[in-house]
Amino acid sequence: MPQIIIDGQRIEAAPGQTIIEAALHAEKTIPHFCWHPGLSVAGNCRMCLVNVGFPKKAADGQPEMDASGNVFVQWGPKLSIACATPVADGMIVDTEGQRTEHAQHAIMEFLLINHPLDCPICDEAGQCKLQEYAFKHSNGKSRFIEQKNHKDKRVPLGPNVLFDGERCISCSRCIRFADEIAKQPALTFVQRGDHVTIQTFPGMEFDSPYSMNVIDICPVGALTSIDFRFHSRVWEMSFTNSICPGCARGCNVKLGVRDNELQRIEPRTNMHVNEYWMCDAGRLENYHFVNEERIAEPMIKGMQSDWNSAIAATADIIKAYKPSEIMIIGSSRGTNEDIHAIATFARETVNTHNIDFIDHNDPSFADEFLKLADRTPNHAGAIALGLRSNDAVTKDNLSERIAKHQIKVIIAVQEDVSAYASSVEYVIAIASNANPTTQSASIVLPASTYAEVEGTFTNADNRVQLIEPAVTTKENERHMGMKMSRWDKLGAFNDRWTQGERRNSRPTWNILSGISAACGNPMNFSRAEDVFNHIALHNQQFNGMSYALLEEYQGLKLGKASEPEAKSVVYESHVLKPQV
Amino acid sequence: MNIQHNIESERMSFWEKIYLPEIGRGLALTFKQMFKPSFTRQYPEEKWIPTGSYRGRPVLVLEEEGERCVACGLCSRVCPALAIEVRAGETDKVKERYPEKFEINMLRCIYCGFCEEVCPEEAIIMSKDYELVFTDPQDAILGKDKLLIPIAQLQDRLEYLRQYR
Numbered sequence: 001m002p003q004i005i006i007d008g009q010r011i012e013a014a015p016g017q018t019i020i021e022a023a024l025h026a027e028k029t030i031p032h033f034c035w036h037p038g039l040s041v042a043g044n045c046r047m048c049l050v051n052v053g054f055p056k057k058a059a060d061g062q063p064e065m066d067a068s069g070n071v072f073v074q075w076g077p078k079l080s081i082a083c084a085t086p087v088a089d090g091m092i093v094d095t096e097g098q099r100t101e102h103a104q105h106a107i108m109e110f111l112l113i114n115h116p117l118d119c120p121i122c123d124e125a126g127q128c129k130l131q132e133y134a135f136k137h138s139n140g141k142s143r144f145i146e147q148k149n150h151k152d153k154r155v156p157l158g159p160n161v162l163f164d165g166e167r168c169i170s171c172s173r174c175i176r177f178a179d180e181i182a183k184q185p186a187l188t189f190v191q192r193g194d195h196v197t198i199q200t201f202p203g204m205e206f207d208s209p210y211s212m213n214v215i216d217i218c219p220v221g222a223l224t225s226i227d228f229r230f231h232s233r234v235w236e237m238s239f240t241n242s243i244c245p246g247c248a249r250g251c252n253v254k255l256g257v258r259d260n261e262l263q264r265i266e267p268r269t270n271m272h273v274n275e276y277w278m279c280d281a282g283r284l285e286n287y288h289f290v291n292e293e294r295i296a297e298p299m300i301k302g303m304q305s306d307w308n309s310a311i312a313a314t315a316d317i318i319k320a321y322k323p324s325e326i327m328i329i330g331s332s333r334g335t336n337e338d339i340h341a342i343a344t345f346a347r348e349t350v351n352t353h354n355i356d357f358i359d360h361n362d363p364s365f366a367d368e369f370l371k372l373a374d375r376t377p378n379h380a381g382a383i384a385l386g387l388r389s390n391d392a393v394t395k396d397n398l399s400e401r402i403a404k405h406q407i408k409v410i411i412a413v414q415e416d417v418s419a420y421a422s423s424v425e426y427v428i429a430i431a432s433n434a435n436p437t438t439q440s441a442s443i444v445l446p447a448s449t450y451a452e453v454e455g456t457f458t459n460a461d462n463r464v465q466l467i468e469p470a471v472t473t474k475e476n477e478r479h480m481g482m483k484m485s486r487w488d489k490l491g492a493f494n495d496r497w498t499q500g501e502r503r504n505s506r507p508t509w510n511i512l513s514g515i516s517a518a519c520g521n522p523m524n525f526s527r528a529e530d531v532f533n534h535i536a537l538h539n540q541q542f543n544g545m546s547y548a549l550l551e552e553y554q555g556l557k558l559g560k561a562s563e564p565e566a567k568s569v570v571y572e573s574h575v576l577k578p579q580v
Numbered sequence: 581m582n583i584q585h586n587i588e589s590e591r592m593s594f595w596e597k598i599y600l601p602e603i604g605r606g607l608a609l610t611f612k613q614m615f616k617p618s619f620t621r622q623y624p625e626e627k628w629i630p631t632g633s634y635r636g637r638p639v640l641v642l643e644e645e646g647e648r649c650v651a652c653g654l655c656s657r658v659c660p661a662l663a664i665e666v667r668a669g670e671t672d673k674v675k676e677r678y679p680e681k682f683e684i685n686m687l688r689c690i691y692c693g694f695c696e697e698v699c700p701e702e703a704i705i706m707s708k709d710y711e712l713v714f715t716d717p718q719d720a721i722l723g724k725d726k727l728l729i730p731i732a733q734l735q736d737r738l739e740y741l742r743q744y745r
Contacts, residue, residue, distance in 0.1 A: 120652030120700045121677045154676065230668040230677055233653040490662055494717050496683060497665050 002089040007096055019082035019093055020048055025569055030095050031104060031137050033111075033129060033219045034171035035083035037571050038276045039180055042172045045111075047133070049079040049103040051094040079103050101137070108138035114149045114194055115220075116166045124221030126234040129574040130169065151197050157187065158206035160280055161214060161223055165197040168222035174198065174214040181277060181369075182208035198222075209371065212280045216266055217573055225264070227284055232258045234576045238483040240470035241268060243457045245333065245450045246282040247365065248374035250459025252554065253278060255287075255451055255470040258485060260500040262287040262451055262471060270554045271568035273463065279371050287451075290471060293434050295446040296503045302439075307504070307514070314443050315518035317409060317426050323352040327398065327407045330357040330387045331414040332376040334508050335455025336464065336542075337531040339378065339385045341509035342413060344523060349516040353389045354407070357382055358415055372460055377450070381458030384541050384558060399423070412437055413508055414447060430511055446505035448473055453507040454528040456550060458558060465555035466547055475506045536561075632740030635693045635706040638684060641738075642728040648703035651679035655695035655704050663688035664695060682727060686712055686720045696741075705737050 002013050006023055013022035020030050024037070033045035053075035055063040064072040073092050079100065082093070094100055111130065119125040134140070151165030170189065175198065179185045186206040190199050200206055206214075215223045237256040244251040244265065251274035256264045265287055267278035298310035305313075318326060328350065330342040346355040359374070366373040382388065399420060401407050408425045410417055418436035421427050429441035432449045451471045458464045469476050470483065491498035506514075509531050513523040525531045529547050536542045544561030553564040595601055621628060630636065641648045651668035669680030695704045707729065714720040731738075 120650050120654070121675065125652070230651070230670050233657075233668075235657060236653060486657075487662065487665075494687075495662070495665070495685065496721060 002087050002091070004087050004089075004091040004093060006093045013087040015087075017087050019050065019052070019080075019085050019087055019091075022087050023082065023093075023095075024571060027569070028095075030082045031133055032083060033133075033169060034173060036173055036176075036217055036276075036573060039173060039176040039217075041084050042176060043081050043084040045169065045171050046081060046107050047104065047111075047137075048082040049100065049107070050082045051097055051099045052076050052080045052085060053092045053094070054088075054090055055092070075099075104133075104137040105139045108133060109142055109144075111169050112138075112142060113144045114166070115169070116148065118167070122167065122221035123224045123229060124167075124218070127574050127576045128221060129219035132574065149194055151195075155199075156226065157198075157200055157223070158208070158211050160212050160226055160284070161206060162226050162229065163198060164222050164224070167220050168198060169220055170196050170198075171219055173217045173219065174223060177214050177217060178206060178208065178211075181213070182210045184208040184211075209279050209281065209367065210277060210369065212283055213267070213277050217276070219574060228264045232256070232263050236485055236487060237263055238470070238485045238488065239576065240468050240483045242451065242467045242470060243377060243459075243465050244278060244282040244286060245377040245457070246279070246286050246375065247372045248377060248379050248460035249274065249370050249372050250377055250457055250461075250463065250465055250555075251278040251282055251370060252465065253282070257451075257470045257483075258488070259497045260472050260488065260502070262290045269570045269572060270465075271570075272554065272565055273459065273461070273465075274370055276571070276573075277370065279369075281365070281371070289433050290449045290451045294449075294501075294503055295431060295434060295438060295444055295505070296501060298446060298504070299438075299444040301442055307506070310443055310445055311511075311514045311518050314428055314445070314515050317428065317442070318350060318515070318519055321409050323350050324354065325406065325408040326350050326352050327354040327401075327410050328352070328356075329410060329412045329415050329417060330355060330382065332357050332360075332379045332382040332387070333414045333450075334378060335450075335453060335467065335528070336378065336381040336385060336458060336535060337453075337455045337528045338413070338508035338512075339382050339387050340531055340535050340539075341512040341523065341525075343386050345512040345516050347386075349519050349521045355387060355389050357387050374460065377457045377459070379458075380460060380462050380558070381456070381464070384458060384462075385535070385539065412441075430508055432505060445511050446503065447511065448475065448503075448505045448507045452476060452503075452505065454479065454547075455507070455509075456532060456547075459555075462558040463555045464542070464545060464550060464558060466550040472502060473506075474502050474504045475510065477502070630708045630710070632736035633744075634708055634710075635691050637686065637707050637709040637712060637722075638689065638691075638693075638695055638704050638727075639707040639709070639729045639734070640679075640682065640724070640727045641703050641705060641734060642730050646673075647678065647724075647728055648701050649679050649682065650675055650677045650701055650703070651682070652677075652700065654698045654700065658694045658698045660692060660694065661688040661690050663690075679724065682724050684722050684727060686714070686722060687717060697745075702738070702741065705734060705741065707734065707737065 004011050004013055011022055011026045020035055023030050030048050032048040034042045053073040056072040056074040058064045153164045155163045157163045175187045178187045186200050186204045187198055189196050191197055215225050237258045239254040239256055242253050242255045244253045252268040252270040253265050254268050265283045269276050297304045298307055300310055300313055328346045346352055360376050361373045362375050363373045365371055402420055402423045410424050411428045413430045416435045416437045421440045427441040428443045429438045430445045430447050431438050432447045438444045452469050452473050454469055455467055456464050469479050487497055513525050516523050536545045541558040545556055556564050651666050653666050656664040656666045663685045665683045666679055667681040668677050671678050693706050696706050
């Protein structure tokens with residue numbers, strides 16, 4: 001194992017690692033633009049130049065020392081780029097000295113020569129690497145008095161990505177991403193010198209299903225999201241850790257919220273699941289239904305009602321029928337907590353085995369990288385927590401059983417069962433968004449979406465991962481540790497930006513424990529964590545798990561809570577710094 | 581007993597006690613003021629026009645091509661009282677960003693001038709307008725229609741900023 005010294009700190013590096021990698025593993029970031037741990041090394045931005053040296057050795061092979069015992073360092077004739085220099089035993093690296101600093105100042109001045117400095121307009125401002133380094137590693141002076149180069153602005157590279165040539169610093173991260181990760185080599189440099197810019201090959205469009213990742217990895221604002229452009233400044237949003245509900249992969253994401261509205265979704269590094277990436281569909285499809293077409297209040301027979309009467313009415317219906325006449329259709333869109341509550345509700349409160357959930361498989365969605373055919377985030381959790389029973393009415397023989405008048409009540413959680421609605425006496429819908437079922441259902445109970453609840457999802461790899469609430473409802477308004485932007489936190493009742501809708505929705509487990517209590521079988525859960533702790537105690541596969549551990553290890557695999565995978569060093573290219 | 585006497589009536593002389601000379605002196609002073617030049621103003625008929633250094637209601641500069649503001653949101657971020665709300669939109673102009681919504685809540689504003697100081701476009705500046713009366717809290721939230729002021733009316737402040745900022 002080569003040992004190197006970075007800024008006086010001794011670091012054990014793995015053989016073959018580069019200096020910047022070794023430093024990252026020791027939680028020390030060397031300034032860089034073009035290097036990204038998920039991509040190949042290009043070495044063209046020169047920002048990671050560091051002073052590299054070795055101990056000077058005397059004729060007998062021993063290091064030379066001065067009078068006070070310090071080793072003489074033989075520094076290299078020129079600086080080396082940390083991203084492409086492999087470590088060697090005994091190497092001494094200086095990332096903060098005068099020589100390195102001088103080089104960094106020069107590189108920053110060079111990169112800023114043709115940069116338009118339109119930060120007030122640019123969407124990246126606030127989380128921009130160039131902006132950050134201009135403060136940290138630049139002397140803030142430019143000797144360039146000539147006319148700046150003008151290049152193409154607002155060029156769409158594909159359906160979701162807009163390119164601004166003037167802001168580009170030619171780091172080639174997007175080109176390498178397209179070649180290596182998206183496997184769609186559509187981008188390339190054209191022209192030379194300071195006229196260099198990025199284009200798609202003639203007749204090609206950068207329309208890969210992963211194209212929007214280039215927006216995240218672009219160290220400047222050259223690549224922006226057509227969908228998000230100018231919706232909000234980064235510092236006006238709060239970012240909450242969550243899991244993408246778009247498919248069974250369970251990509252780790254951050255939810256950007258402003259004015260209690262979900263503004264954007266961006267990937268969060270988890271080396272065991274999605275690394276640094278996520279698909280465009282995950283970003284674009286999973287925020288509209290949180291903001292729009294929501295069921296905001298409980299409804300009885302299409303009339304707005306309140307929670308107490310809606311729950312009492314539901315309990316009355318359940319008590320009026322035989323258990324075998326009631327069918328509960330759960331959903332693998334819910335969290336593990338929801339699914340446990342559905343299963344407990346069916347087996348213990350209603351006392352029926354008529355419980356199942358509908359698969360949402362879409363083979364056309366799947367690919368070899370991240371996207372999976374199963375479009376629900378918690379299929380594995382639904383199986384593990386017993387949402388499927390093979391011995392009773394299932395959704396496959398449901399229409400047949402209804403025809404024989406054996407099923408009279410359907411309780412549907414987050415599913416559209418309008419096809420059966422006319423053949424049963426009551427449909428009780430627990431749903432977050434309006435659909436044909438909620439229009440005709442006898443009772444509609446508004447459920448919170450994934451962005452509003454605390455809970456866990458189990459992905460296709462059986463990895464249980466934590467989600468936290470980002471959007472406020474009337475139910476979670478006092479959730480501990482809720483992340484809120486300065487405006488959302490300090491706004492008063494008479495500020496216009498606080499006038500966004502607070503929906504009167506509740507998490508599914510909460511609704512079901514309410515109905516259960518009204519039926520005379522209280523579940524005694526007051527928080528999502530209570531439900532999860534109950535699962536962890538009673539379900540073999542979840543044994544030993546807790547929210548704290550899930551957060552610490554970025555998820556744990558079913559049945560393997562005692563042997564978590566090693567924590568990986570999380571590399572975040574550039575993010576908004578925590579607000580003070 | 582350890583009590584000190586220091587009562588006003590004991591300290592005063594006979595002439596001071598009867599007050600009449602003091603009343604006469606007071607009336608003389610009032611009488612003298614009647615013949616001096618007056619400093620009071622017949623507000624609101626007669627209005628004071630402040631100089632360029634005055635920090636009145638913050639306004640947005642309206643140029644011939646449209647507003648200067650690009651909705652960068654820095655004024656909103658720096659505002660210690662959270663008085664400013666900005667929402668950006670996209671245009672086809674060269675300055676691709678513009679404020680779709682720009683609202684200043686004058687009940688929150690403390691006239692500190694930080695928004696003017698932080699503005700990279702010199703688009704929000706303090707005006708001379710000090711007459712701010714509202715009968716409804718919602719009226720105090722000024723939108724773009726009330727905030728945009730033609731640049732010709734703001735020359736004093738812009739000149740002041742050019743000299744002293």
